[in-house]
Amino acid sequence: MGISRNANARWEGDLKGGRGTLSTPDSGLLSGTRYAFNSRFGQEKGTNPEELVAAAHAGCFAMALAANLGEAGFTPESIDARAEVDLSLEGGPTLSQIRLTVEARVPDIDEAKFRAVAEDTKQNCPVSKALSAVPITMQATLVS
Known part of the structure; x- marks a missing residue:
């Protein structure tokens, strides 16, 4: 269950x-x-489904990255994740793209290992999997 x-x-x-x-x-x-x-x-104040999908994806990704870094033997000091969800109106409303941006402070990890763990996380966090029909790009930055 x-x-x-x-x-x-x-x-x-x-x-x-x-x-x-x-x-x-x-x-x-x-x-x-x-x-x-x-x-x-439009531009009216209030939320919308795409903003909520973005919040769910950013939150899931940050937690999953922390878990994956831990499994690889690294303890992140901080992870800042942002997800931008695009809604296309051509041919009827559809989610057309998601852009993940992450900045992380992770002591003692090299750039290549960090990028490999981040890429694996992008593919395998539960929300990424649920949204697999939508193209997802990522910019991952290791902050020193």
Whole structure:
């Protein structure tokens, strides 16, 4: 048996004029957070599914990189990960690209080993695997 997590979404109204709320009851991270057509496709303040996918991917990647570095015998001092998720509107909305950017402080590791561990993590963190239909690129920087 695995671990199950959940989030809730409620939408009211039509696509362009309606509004929705998102919540994550177990963590309280999102408690009635608003989202709407214009926060997804325009500049209105609020969240959107792509931003939440990016947050999930950045968080998963950072944790998985820490685990993989530990398994390789290295203890990271810090890992800063960013994920950018592109939404293409050609042929209907679709996630078209994800760009991971990571900067990590890892004592006693050389550049080649760091890049190899980061690349393996990009391919194998659970969220990367779930998003494997979307091209994922990565820029990994070892900070000294």
